[in-house]
Amino acid sequence: MPSDQTPKGAAPRRTPARAASVATPAPAAIVAPASSGLAGNSPWAYAPAPESREIVTIRQRYGLFIDGKERAPSGGEVTITYNPATEEPLAEIAKGTPADADRAIEAADRAYRKVWSKLHPRERAKYLYRISRILQERSREFAVTETMDSGKPIRESRDVDVPLAAAHFWYYAGWADKLQYAVPGRRPEAHGVVGQVIPWNFPLLMLAWKIAPALAAGNTVVLKPASTTPLTALLFADVCRQAELPDGVVNIVTGPGSTGMSIVTDPRVAKVAFTGSTSVGVTIAKGIAGQGKGLTLELGGKAANIVFEDAALDQAVEGVVNGIFFNQGEVCCAGSRLLVQESIAEEFLARLRDRMSMLRIGDPMDKNTDIGAINSKAQMESIGELVASGVAEGAQIWQPACDLPTRGWFFRPTLFTNVAQSHRIAREEIFGPVLATITFRTVAEAIEKANNTAYGLSAGIWTEKGSRILQVASALKAGVVWANTFNRFDPTAPFGGYKESGYGREGGMQGLHAYLRSS
């Protein structure tokens, strides 16, 4: 994650060649410039610095992880997970069926009743500490696997995803034998079996956000990873084996969305946690209506990143770039709407274009890469469709001149100006490296525009005035507000949305509450 304190040293302030703005792009909105400021003979070009993949052995085929053992899917079918940076198949993944989900839930239920709920909480804590330690030990292996399977830059999987995942297990381990302090005055109890469905943008980190608090609270787990990014979850199954976690405490069932639905709707599953799109979240909530299950949803977002005229501009540029281009913008809390005060808009956008011209797009395994590959072909098409709508609706598009790899799914970082609040690119979650710029004049207008969305996951504020930060932060309808920083995560800090971004929190003491019921 880029620093919010200072502009990155590697990035010079001025580009050698300013990219031309695009007046009438093709509907696909991809403009192929003749040359890049970073490529070829440019003095700023970097030599390749690829991370070695030697540390990783990806098997040809992976089964399901049920009751401590690897099992073939009952239907015998497999799907293929691809490397988005090369479009090459990585492995065959078991296509779990409802029958497999049933078997996994049975194992989790048995493990809960016979083993996990009878274990002293102190022992539960020690298992979680073990898992955290093993994740740290095998962090490079996880980072490389994650980058190969998801397309995210190795710099991010190495410095953000994997360390944070280990930190989550570490943090919640300590809660396992201190639950009575999390719910003062009440007797906290586990739910039993929890069903969890996670997305493809932070495969291992989302697994950690789900499994760590669930186990600490004394539940057992059936988790379905995303279809396109199952590898680190399956590698995590190996961590469970290494930690000698009792069989059935963690079960991992790969498969399509329908398999996820059969997990969450099963009557033996007492609590459901989902991270993903709002539409799927709604389907899940409707599917379990009236069943009395606990439910937490972490859904989409359309965060405003608000830059006031007194902001430290270079820091704000860094923060805006980090806010939207971190993980290719495939982040639910991405700062996808830039709200910039009219008085500084021209200057700010000029600096932003300069900075965007210095972004390195390409091989995710290269340690210098800023923007890696888009996770899937379907996601590429979805981003392209929304970008085309932005052009069609009259917003002005700008993309830096940079070389894109000829293979793999890469999307050029995109800046829209002259965006109206009614444009689809200002309302819908794009989940890609696309920033929509809207201007404002007053603080009240900034708040009004920032809150003018069905979502409410996160927001950013850039100003040097402390009292304004507190005023705007309290007026924003968003679960996470980053002031003079963006896209920061920590196991001790609760994360989650307002409004249609979902409910419940992950992280911190508050994140534990969802996995407990108190009598």
Place this chain on the structure above:
Amino acid sequence: MGKKSKRTEKLNLPLTIEPAESSDRLEVRRTAKLYIGGAFPRSESGRSREVQLAKGGVANIAGGSRKDLREAVRVARIAAEPWAARTAMVRGQILYRVAELMEGRAAQFRDDLINHGASKSDAAAEVSAAIDRMVWYAGWPDKLSAVLGGTNPVASSHFVFTLPEPTGVIASIAPEASPLLGLVSRLGGILAGGNVAIVLASESAPLPAVTLAETLAVSDVPAGVVNIITARRAELLPHLVRHADIDGYDLWGCPDELLVEAEQGAAEHVARVARRPHGVKDRADAFDGERGERIDGITAFLEMKTVWHPIGS
């Protein structure tokens, strides 16, 4: 009605004036109306229904409609932001003031409960408990952020804190079998968290809700912060749960047979839902004592906001 007026006797009035309890004095009946935006409208539908009273006679209860509901949501939305913006201490004091006024109307609340079939002693106990429950909630607003929020010791150079904020407009299907204590126990939680409420009162025993509305109207609770609708629940519920400007639902009193539809409707606009805990029945004693003093009724409709700021120059 029908109670002896001790005040008349104390005043030593001339004998020529008939005592108030004289059997030929006609009772001035109360019209039980809706409570929307601080006013007492009849239902726009013009409907009312008869509720048989235990002491004989009937009460006409307004039959709230879908349009009444929409109007209640409209005024509640307007009231939401100013109510949330009051300081926690002031919100606590306003709730305490409600308890004070309920104490003054204790006799009428008791009469209401007796008219719905409660014994004298049960009615007295429920009214006392309801007043005490409101006092319990009055103490919560200025403690929630300390109990539920805090600072987060993140592993980077940032100051990070988490605070609870109200969700917004909450619809409450009030408990059916505990028409006063249950109503206050659920409503108190919604208000203490800084939310505004639209309440569907107990259908079989709506009078305590009507009296509570009349109490709230002369309290310091701003107009629109609490709106109380008496209605056929099965008729209004499908519209209530699909109203996209309602942010959360307290389904404590939702009949089991309507629960699936209610939760599905709420899910469509990602509304927050609180419901009866597993195994707890909608019974008259469900809110007695510490069983009713639950913070869950507050926390169900709070959003935790986490704010980050770098430490450094």
